Amino acid sequence: MITAFGFVVAAAVGALTRAEAGRRWNRHGSLPVGTMAVNVSGSFVLGLLSELTPPASTILCVAGLGAYTTFSSFAGDAVALAKQKRLPLAGLYVAASCLLSIGGAGAGVAMAAG
Numbered sequence: 001m002i003t004a005f006g007f008v009v010a011a012a013v014g015a016l017t018r019a020e021a022g023r024r025w026n027r028h029g030s031l032p033v034g035t036m037a038v039n040v041s042g043s044f045v046l047g048l049l050s051e052l053t054p055p056a057s058t059i060l061c062v063a064g065l066g067a068y069t070t071f072s073s074f075a076g077d078a079v080a081l082a083k084q085k086r087l088p089l090a091g092l093y094v095a096a097s098c099l100l101s102i103g104g105a106g107a108g109v110a111m112a113a114g
Contacts, residue, residue, distance in 0.1 A: 014067030042069035047108020
């Protein structure tokens, strides 16, 4: 029961934090900085926590970071930029988000290992 409660709390905190970052930092027609920041930072923290075992990994990684990071907002932001005919910015956003998030995860794993 403690795991279920922790899961719900971590997911709520992650989702609310992500929503607030998007509200504060995303601007219509420009680079979605809030979404990118949460995805990159969440990937980094996931890398740092990659050695956790259940139930901690379930609570922190699956619930907390799963709710904090967001593929759906990332995809929606990219499509919105494309619909606004901002194709170079959309391409930059997709490439930067993918590269920085994967790099962040790798950096987190490296820091955790060493």
